[in-house]
Amino acid sequence: MSKIFSPTMHLLVTLVWFMVALYMVFLYAPQEATMGEVQRIFYIHVSSAWTAFLAYFLVFVGSAGYLWKRSPEADHLAQAGGEVGFVFCSAVLVTGPLWARPVWGIWWTWDARLTLTFVLWLLFVSYLMLRRYVSSPGRAETLAAVVGIIGFVDVPIDYMAIRWWRTQHPQPVMAGGEGSGLDPRMWVTLLVTWGAFLCLFAYLMGERLWLAEAGRQLSAIRRGLAIRPSED
């Protein structure tokens, strides 16, 4: 498959985009009136969360594709989405409490949104553990695909949790009804930051997919070499 950018160019674009995003987060976006500076964590926290949701969607698509067509490419997509998604979901769980401590006075509470995000992180962990520790060929992929599909149920519920239930977590900034929303400069900053995260996500996915494909080729060559002596 031909790439639009070489990986080096992609990484360069990502770094420049992150610099622009950082400029906007710290210098362009206005300071929030009640929370002060600590509110700026919001831009990286929300961007990480949206990216983690997207990653799990790719796990779902890849898993469904694998169960339907038994295609290794679909399995690679799910595997890469699971691993990179785990990274972004971990970022959500680290940045959230660092915002909550000064604003709420506590690091964590078991409200619906936080609990469901923690469950999403556990789903990423169990998906990756299944892939690592089930060794029989084909079985690990199939079991992981089942987890990938069933676990996806968590994503829309997690996203809607702050709309459906009264939670400690702040109300949605997007389509949240009366009284919700952001200053236009905060909106632009959030979208630019999320763009940088998506660019990094695409880069990491590309690199992880390369690794999966190279690993498959390596196994195929090894199998070929192992068979050859007995054929002679």
Add this chain to the structure above:
Amino acid sequence: MLNKYLFLAFAALWAIFFLYAWSLSRRQAQVRRELEELKNKVAAGPSSHSQPS
């Protein structure tokens, strides 16, 4: 002065990204090395396949 929670959040974020990128590049380097070794084995001829490395 930069708020300590703000600093910690950004520092943790970069640490997570760098750790993952580092782990990914290590695994890629290992696969490249193994592919190279296999290519060399194949290039050396069929008799070398059963030789211990």
